[in-house]
Every structure is written in C-alpha cells, then in structure tokens.
Amino acid sequence: EVQLVESGGGLVQPGGSLRLSCAASGFSVSTNSMTWVRQAPGKGLEWVSFMYNGAATYYEDSVKGRFTISRDNSKNTLYLQMNSLRPEDTAVYYCARVHGPTMVWGVITDGWFDPWGPGTLVTVSS
Amino acid sequence: SYELTQPPSVSVSPGQTASVPCSGHKLADKFVSWYQQRPGQSPVLVIYQDSERPSGIPERFSGSNSGNTATLTISGTQPVDEADYYCQAWDNSTVVFGGGTKLTVL
DSSP: OOEEEEEOOEEEOTTOOEEEEEEEESSOGGGSEEEEEEEOTTSOEEEEEEEETTTEEEEOGGGTTTEEEEEEGGGTEEEEEEOSOOGGGOEEEEEEEEEEEEEETTEEEEEEEEEEOOOEEEEEOO | OOOOBOOSEEEEOTTSOEEEEEEOTTGGGSOOEEEEEOTTSOOEEEEBTTTBOOTTSOTTEEEEEETTEEEEEETTOOGGGOEEEEEEEEETTEEEEOOOEEEEEO
16 A cells, blocks of 8 residues: 655744655655645645655745755655744645656656645744 | 636535636646645545546546636535645646635535
8 A cells, every 4th residue: 555654743943953754655755756745724735845756856935945855765765854944834744646747848747646644743933 | 936726615515516616827738636635634636637537536526627727526516525625737847736725515
C-alpha cells in the first residue's frame, strides 16, 4: 500500500528552524516526483515546494531562499528544511506523491497529487 | 502571478447535481486537478487532467475544462460529499490552487 507519513512539526520561535520528514512506503521517492503543500489554520491549500523526478527543485516565492526540499534514498524519505521561520509559515504541512509530471521546453506543465500524508503542524510563535 | 478563482460556497440538495466552477485566464490551455477535503482530513484527489477519475473515486464525480472555466460536477450528490473542494493547475513550473469551495448538502 502506498503511504506517506509526515513528522517533525512543532512550536518554534520566529527566526528559528525546523526539518520536516515525509516517510514513504509502497514506492520509492528516488524515482518519483514529490511535493509539499501547506494549509494555514482555517485557510485554503498553498503549494510550497516540488522535486521533479528526484532532481530539479521548485519553490513558492515566499519560501525561496528559506526552505529546501531534499530526499534520502536510503531512508525513502522526503525532507523540508525550513529556516528563518515567520509567523505566517504557521500551517499544517502535507507531503504528496506527484503523478504524471510533464516538462515541456523546461517548464513543468502537469502533475497531480496522490496520495497525501496526514500532515504535521508547524506553529511559529514567540 | 496566475490565479484560480472559486466561489466560497455552493449548496445542493441530496440527489441533485452540484457544479463547482474554477476560473482562470485561458484555463483550458492547462490541465486541472480537483481535490476533496473533508473536515479534519487530508485532501483526496478526485479528478486529474481535467476529466480523469482515479480508481476508487465514485462515477458521480466528473470534470470538464473549457475557455476560462473548469468545472467539477457531482451527480446524485450524497451527504458524504459535503466537503471543501480545491482546483489546482500549473503555471510556469509552479503550482496554483484555487481558494476552495465549501459544498453543503442540505
């Protein structure tokens, strides 16, 4: 069964760091595209980061330079290193497997997210 | 930056057809996916590539995309379909979500 489980969330002060983990089972993160999506309390979904076929990485503008997506093939785990955290980063963070990613002339044009993990809550507050 | 617009809420009576629209500039030039999120749960994919239904998703869920609007249609809506629904597309290698639509079945 394909499954994803996030961990590493918690309470952190503004300016602090956290590393989120997403443990995968039933498939290999090394040969799949993966993504992180967050949801602030009571708000909608917001895309955070994407790793294309285990290599090229992409970020939403507000996290560029602060967040880094990576993977450990030996642990079959995806990570999100979050630095310089801000109160507006407070959210439930979900990881998801990306199916059917399509690159046309160097631009990603398609990909759908399934399954999603249960999420891990990150709270940035003093 | 590219934007996807959804109405905050849609209401439907049980057994009737619900339509959830998602609008964006020349949206038909892009592929659209749809996600269902029940309260307290993670999102679930219900439609991808405009109109494809994943295995395990009931046939009453369908999708279309034309012009500037993509539409998620739920035929014979059931109380269990009450949830938030989000559309999603790609623009210049970034992912865009609509603001979400709360579907109320009453």
